[in-house]
Amino acid sequence: MGNFDNQYITDRLQRNFGTDVKILGESFGLLSVGTAKERIIDLLRFLKEDDELSFSYLTDITAVHYPELEDPFCIVYHLHNLVQNIRIRIKVFVGGEPPSIPTATTLWKGANWMERETYDFFGIDFQGHPDLRRILNMDDLDVFPMRKEYPLEDPNRVDKKDFYFGR
Amino acid sequence: MTKPITKIAPNAPSFYDNDPQDELITLNLGPTHPATHGVFQNVLQIDGERIVSGISTIGYIHRAFEKIAEHRPFYQITPLTDRLNYCSSPINNMGWHMTVEKLLEIEIPKRVQYMRVIVMELARIADHIICNGILGVDTGAFSGFLYVMQEREFIYEIFEEICGARLTTNIGRIGGFERDFNDIAFAKIHEFLKRFPPVLEEFENLFVRNRIFIERTSGVAAVTPEEALSYSWSGPILRATGVDYDVRAVSPYCSYEDFDFEVPVGTKGDVYDRFMVRNAEMWQSLRIIEQALEKIAGEPAGVFHADVPEFYLPPKEQVYTNMEALIYHFKIVMGEWEAPKDEVYFAVEGGNGELGFYMIHDGGRSPYRLHFRRPSFINYQMFAPMSSGMLLSDAIINMSSLNVIAGELDA
């Protein structure tokens, strides 16, 4: 098992998934691939369990909100092959309300909190997640604060009125 | 009732023998419990002294770093990174600056890289001192903590000499440092290299072969490498299980490839191994600092930043006197600079593991999205599941050996 490069990963993915997996780019040497939410678990399982690719380490799960897109939420997975020291990024764009995607906790136990955090911030419904509750914010918060439409500052504040600054 | 998953010390009594009562008590540990060093809440079901199950609640100091980062120019994000893992802020600062430098493709002079290595390794020592010192306190040995805390104060003095601040350092600039290390700083680093090893040795002598300490820690909260990897552990606690994953060695940044150092690993992944790995890492950090000082001596003196005026904040006295500096200053402060629209993932080896920065830049004033891969958050996830079956007192030292930092946990 020698070293392999992004081209090799691309070939393997295209052989196994055909057009279901798109190559999104290779910025700074990190291969980004995109897929649909129907195939994401298959793709993750393939990357994790394939003897050669063996991206067995889940570095991170997060999401990005692009309000102007048709599918406004992009869920980003970073995987790492610790033996060959190659990373890969997988992106899935999802829409709908609530936006949903199958959970990766079936593959990695560590995905649990990462998905809870993503749910907490973006309201993404990870279907099949064992315990999808808010993790960082208060339980009674009724918005998903990392979505772009919500402001950074607390809109209920009274001490920042222009009045106090003589304006 | 769940079966205990951790090994019990061989001579410990079994609490399941002839148990007349099968009644469980709910114990709310935290969020302001003195034994938890931070705001962690765990609601535990306990059977006598033994934990049956637990639920962790976090977020008690959630400060919305990622949301703030979407509203701040790049330089204003540095103070945020300070407050992630405040035990080793310089590593976070450098990690963030290097992320931006990776995006901007800035070449950093070797001397600056070695200076960064010195600062980062000092921060790593400060971080490990806290963790191991507190672990000693939690196992009932207070004096070791007092010995090493004095050295930690000395590290703070060095930071103060370099950047003016002790804890939340906000050290450096995109492209290098705000000023060169002065002679006193170099002298203090040299002095630290002389005075710390005997203290560390004494600290080790207090614990390493200490029967009480071994009984309290050996075999406690042992984790297999497979389990650690499936929970995405990183840092010293992963290395204690025997996985030699260290970002410094695997994907060297900041010229770590120039240094000769070892990645210490453990065998059992228990609390004792984590303690030993952190101690060994402090010795390795000292080695790295020593080499870095030698290497700096061979580099052209006085270079402390890359020549990138469009990104490197100019010194204030130049801003007042020099037209060009004023323009650059204005552009940088207002965030009006040319940065490629791209996405970048960059990781450094923080005090607790792989500290990753995932940034998407769309050409605006601030990052479109900045996500911190926070090792404490990911490492702490396993605490509640692994606690079931453990004694309450073991769970406490397990928590302190995980070295979860509330700021990094909750972001």
Next chain:
Amino acid sequence: MSKVTLAEAPPGVEGAGFFATSLDKAIGLARANSLWPLPFATSCCGIEFMATMGSTYDLARFGAERPSFSPRQADMLLVMGTIAKKMAPVLKQVYVQMAEPRWVIAVGACASSGGIFDTYSVLQGIDEIIPVDVYVPGCPPRPEAILDGVLRLQDIVKSESLNRRNTPEYRALLESYGILAEIENG
């Protein structure tokens, strides 16, 4: 020559074999020099407090030898670090659980005003939920600054009248925070 430093006596009348002062001042002196701190440390400032308690700065010199982690046996609540809105009820409860007389020091920018975290999740200063006696600036404050805050509090304690906690003004203060009923019902 004894190495014990005596606290300075309050103003009073002194003569051969006696010293007379008001009860307020005598008690204030005693209280000020044995403040038991309750460290409510949440983040960075807590690490600086650790340094303050440690051997180099040694808070114990000022009579605060025993950090009390139980609110029932503490006089001085040191709130160090960011208080998120999720944490606010906990802090309020800790304050309510403390016995009178109690004092509060807000250590650092976050506890005083929210600091750099002007966000939806952070309480903009603990004085929104509990009364504060001394504010210590800094992000985080140096250990010297924390010590200075404790010394300033000692000045307040020394000059506080014994009756203060029974005055209608004090009750109105607690009422304005909505914690009077909770405190009176124990």
